[in-house]
Amino acid sequence: MITLKDIGDELGLSPATVSRALNGFPEVSLKTRERVQEVAERMGYRANRSAQRLVTGRSGMVGMIVKTSPDLRADQTFMEVLVGMSAALAARDTDLVLAVDQGHDPIEAYRRMLSRDMLDGFILNAPVMDDPRVNFLKAEGIPFVVHGRDRLDADYPFYTIDNYAVAAESVQLLAALGHKRIAYLNGAEPYSHVARRRAGYLGAMAAAGLPVIDGAHTNDAPSEAAGYRQALSLLAGQRGTPPTAIICSSTLLAEGVMRAVRDRGLLVPGDLSVMAHDDDLPLSRAISFSPALTVTRAPLRDACVPLANALVDLIGGGNPLSLQSLNRAELIVRDSTGPAPANGTDPWP
Amino acid sequence: MITLKDIGDELGLSPATVSRALNGFPEVSLKTRERVQEVAERMGYRANRSAQRLVTGRSGMVGMIVKTSPDLRADQTFMEVLVGMSAALAARDTDLVLAVDQGHDPIEAYRRMLSRDMLDGFILNAPVMDDPRVNFLKAEGIPFVVHGRDRLDADYPFYTIDNYAVAAESVQLLAALGHKRIAYLNGAEPYSHVARRRAGYLGAMAAAGLPVIDGAHTNDAPSEAAGYRQALSLLAGQRGTPPTAIICSSTLLAEGVMRAVRDRGLLVPGDLSVMAHDDDLPLSRAISFSPALTVTRAPLRDACVPLANALVDLIGGGNPLSLQSLNRAELIVRDSTGPAPANGTDPWP
DNA sequence: AAATATTTTCAAAACGATTTAATTTGACAT
DNA sequence: ATGTCAAATTAAATCGTTTTGAAAATATTT
Known part of the structure; x- marks a missing residue:
C-alpha cells in the first residue's frame, strides 16, 4: 500500500504538503502540485478510506x-x-x-x-x-x-x-378524444404518489366537467392479476356503465387490463382506450404491448x-x-388510445 | 461519541485494558472484565469502525x-x-x-x-x-x-x-408414475446449475432406460412467456409425440406451461404431469397453482x-x-403429477 | 538593503482502536 | 525479608490521513 509518506519521501516533501496538493488546497504551488500528482499517479496511490474516515469523522x-x-x-x-x-x-x-x-x-x-x-x-x-x-x-x-x-x-x-400532472394529463388526453367515462386503476393506498395521482385524476375530471362514480378509482398493489380483476369487474358493468377508457398507474396493471379486454372480446382502442404510467422497468415494456401502449413515461x-x-x-x-x-413525465401517444366509441359520449350519471 | 478512553477514565483503567476486556482477551481478570462490560453497556459504547479498520487493516x-x-x-x-x-x-x-x-x-x-x-x-x-x-x-x-x-x-x-439430484429425482418420480416421455425446460445456458440439471435429467432418463429426443430439453431465461412458448410447441407435437410430463427449471416457466395447457384444453395431471424446481421466491408460489404444483423445493x-x-x-x-x-432440495409431491395417461406408456422412438 | 508581506512548506497533534513491550501487582517459595 | 514467577495492567507505538500553528522561503515595499 502506497501512503502519503511514500510519495513525500520520493519528492522530499512532507505528507502534509502531499495531502494538500492532492486535495486541491490553494496554498500549494502549481509546480509542486503537478509533481505530486504525477508521482501519485505513477505509484498508484489510493487514499486509505479508513484513515480518512477516522480523521474526518465521516464514513463515506x-x-x-x-x-x-x-x-x-x-x-x-x-x-x-x-x-x-x-x-x-x-x-x-x-x-x-x-x-x-x-x-x-x-x-x-x-x-x-x-x-x-x-x-x-x-x-x-x-x-x-x-x-x-x-x-x-x-x-x-x-x-x-x-x-x-x-x-x-x-x-x-x-x-x-409531478404525479398530479401524470394523472391529470392522461385524463386531459382522453377527454380531448371525447371520452366521458374514464376509470383510474391506482397503486396501493399509503404511498404519497398514489394520493397525488388520485388528486390529479379527480381534479382533471372535475375540470373537464366529468362526474366520477364509486369504483372508477381503485387502489391495488401493482400486479397483472389486480389489473385483470379490476378491468373485468369494470367491463362487466358491475360498477355501473363500463368506462370507455382506463388509466393504469403502472404497466403491470395495464397487462392485466389487456388480458381482460381480450377475454371479453373487445378491441383496443376501438372499444376501450387504455393508457398507463410507465416507470420504464425492464420487465414490462409499454412498447411491446399490442397495440403499443400510450403512456406517461418517466424512467425510474x-x-x-x-x-x-x-x-x-x-x-x-x-x-x-x-x-x-x-x-x-413525458406523454407518449401510441396506439392504445383513440376516439371515444359512440356509446361513450355520455358521462356517468 | 463514547471512546475506550472515556470508559477507562470512568473506571480508572487504561484504554488498553478496556480494549482487551471487551474483546475477550484471556489476560484480563474476571472482575475487571465485568466492570468494563457493565460500564460500556451503560454508556452505550460502540467501537469506531474506522479506527478499528485503520489499525487492523480490514475494512469490515x-x-x-x-x-x-x-x-x-x-x-x-x-x-x-x-x-x-x-x-x-x-x-x-x-x-x-x-x-x-x-x-x-x-x-x-x-x-x-x-x-x-x-x-x-x-x-x-x-x-x-x-x-x-x-x-x-x-x-x-x-x-x-x-x-x-x-x-x-x-x-x-x-x-x-445438488442440481444433478434436483433434475434426476424429478425424472425418477415421474418415471415411477409410468411416464416415458418427459421433457425438461431448463434455464439459460451459461449458468453452471443449468448444466448440472441437464446432466441430471439425461442421466436419470438413461438410468430409467428412456430415450430422449431433440427438443425435449430446452434452454431459456426463466419467464412465463418462455414456458408458454415451449409448452405450446411441445404439446402441439411440433417436436414429435407430445410428452406426458414436463419438468420446469423454475416456477415461472411452469406458469407458462400451465397457461399453454389451459389454452389447449388439457387437464393436469390427467393429460400431462407438470413439476418444477421451486426457489421459493415471493412472486410465484408453487402452492397457489391450480392444481398445486409438485416441486423440488430449496428456498434461495x-x-x-x-x-x-x-x-x-x-x-x-x-x-x-x-x-x-x-x-x-426437498421433493414435495402435490397435485400436478399423476400416473402416465394411457397414450403415455410408449417412450419416444 | 532592510523591513514587511506573502507564499509555500513542514513538524506535530489529532482521530480511536489494537498491540507490543514494559511495568506493576500479587502469590508463593525460599 | 528476599527472590522468583505468574497474572494483571499500562505506557507508548502504530495504522494513514487531515489539520493546526509555526517556520522557512520568496516576493514586495520602503
Whole structure:
C-alpha cells in the first residue's frame, strides 16, 4: 500500500504538503502540485478510506433500507433504484450500504443502522404521506434525500415527478378524444404518489366537467392479476356503465387490463382506450404491448444520479432547498388510445 | 461519541485494558472484565469502525456485484439473495457494499471495486462453468464465497444445492408414475446449475432406460412467456409425440406451461404431469397453482446465512474446504403429477 | 538593503482502536 | 525479608490521513 509518506519521501516533501496538493488546497504551488500528482499517479496511490474516515469523522457510506413486505412492487422498483443509486454514488466516491427492515416499525431499522455503522446519510424511497422516517431523520438531524415527496411543502432534497400532472394529463388526453367515462386503476393506498395521482385524476375530471362514480378509482398493489380483476369487474358493468377508457398507474396493471379486454372480446382502442404510467422497468415494456401502449413515461432510473449527487452535496453542507427536483413525465401517444366509441359520449350519471 | 478512553477514565483503567476486556482477551481478570462490560453497556459504547479498520487493516466490508443484464432472472433471484445476505452479514458486523457491472468484462467491476474501496471479500452468485471471476479472485488471493458452484472440484467455500439430484429425482418420480416421455425446460445456458440439471435429467432418463429426443430439453431465461412458448410447441407435437410430463427449471416457466395447457384444453395431471424446481421466491408460489404444483423445493434465502458466515470465517482465516455446503432440495409431491395417461406408456422412438 | 508581506512548506497533534513491550501487582517459595 | 514467577495492567507505538500553528522561503515595499 502506497501512503502519503511514500510519495513525500520520493519528492522530499512532507505528507502534509502531499495531502494538500492532492486535495486541491490553494496554498500549494502549481509546480509542486503537478509533481505530486504525477508521482501519485505513477505509484498508484489510493487514499486509505479508513484513515480518512477516522480523521474526518465521516464514513463515506450512506444507507438504504429495503422494506421486505410481501408487496411485489418493492422487488421490481426497488432493485432498479438500488442498482442505479449504487452506480451514481460510486461516481461520487460513496458506498451504498444495504440493510433490511423485517419488522413493523419503520424507524427501528434506521436506528439500528445508525448505531451499528456510522452512516453519513440515507436515501428514502416510496414515501407515504407525512412519512415517519422523514420526521425521524429530520428530528435527528441526519442528512437524507427522498425518492418521491411525502408532503407538498418538503424542505428536504428530493427527486420526484409531478404525479398530479401524470394523472391529470392522461385524463386531459382522453377527454380531448371525447371520452366521458374514464376509470383510474391506482397503486396501493399509503404511498404519497398514489394520493397525488388520485388528486390529479379527480381534479382533471372535475375540470373537464366529468362526474366520477364509486369504483372508477381503485387502489391495488401493482400486479397483472389486480389489473385483470379490476378491468373485468369494470367491463362487466358491475360498477355501473363500463368506462370507455382506463388509466393504469403502472404497466403491470395495464397487462392485466389487456388480458381482460381480450377475454371479453373487445378491441383496443376501438372499444376501450387504455393508457398507463410507465416507470420504464425492464420487465414490462409499454412498447411491446399490442397495440403499443400510450403512456406517461418517466424512467425510474432517471432519479438515481440526481439523488446521489443531492445526497453527497447535502452531506457536504449544501442547501437542501436548492437540491430539490420536480420533473414532468413525458406523454407518449401510441396506439392504445383513440376516439371515444359512440356509446361513450355520455358521462356517468 | 463514547471512546475506550472515556470508559477507562470512568473506571480508572487504561484504554488498553478496556480494549482487551471487551474483546475477550484471556489476560484480563474476571472482575475487571465485568466492570468494563457493565460500564460500556451503560454508556452505550460502540467501537469506531474506522479506527478499528485503520489499525487492523480490514475494512469490515464485503462486496457483491450485480450484473445488469437484460436477463430478468437477475432482478428476482438477485434481490432475494441480496436482501438475505445483507441481513446475515449485519449479524456478523459486516457491511455489504453493492456495485454494478454494466460492462461486458465481468472482471472489470471487481478490479474497480477493489481499487476504490478496501474490501475484505466478495460474494459471487450465478456462476457460469469455470467462471472467470473465480479464476481472477483466486489468482489475486482475495477471499470469496460462491452461491452455486462453478466446477465440481471447487476448492473455495460455496453453498449450493445438488442440481444433478434436483433434475434426476424429478425424472425418477415421474418415471415411477409410468411416464416415458418427459421433457425438461431448463434455464439459460451459461449458468453452471443449468448444466448440472441437464446432466441430471439425461442421466436419470438413461438410468430409467428412456430415450430422449431433440427438443425435449430446452434452454431459456426463466419467464412465463418462455414456458408458454415451449409448452405450446411441445404439446402441439411440433417436436414429435407430445410428452406426458414436463419438468420446469423454475416456477415461472411452469406458469407458462400451465397457461399453454389451459389454452389447449388439457387437464393436469390427467393429460400431462407438470413439476418444477421451486426457489421459493415471493412472486410465484408453487402452492397457489391450480392444481398445486409438485416441486423440488430449496428456498434461495436458505443460502444467505451459511454464505455470510462462511465468508466472514474465511476472511478470519478459516479453511475454505470446511466451509463448503452441498444441500439437497426437498421433493414435495402435490397435485400436478399423476400416473402416465394411457397414450403415455410408449417412450419416444 | 532592510523591513514587511506573502507564499509555500513542514513538524506535530489529532482521530480511536489494537498491540507490543514494559511495568506493576500479587502469590508463593525460599 | 528476599527472590522468583505468574497474572494483571499500562505506557507508548502504530495504522494513514487531515489539520493546526509555526517556520522557512520568496516576493514586495520602503
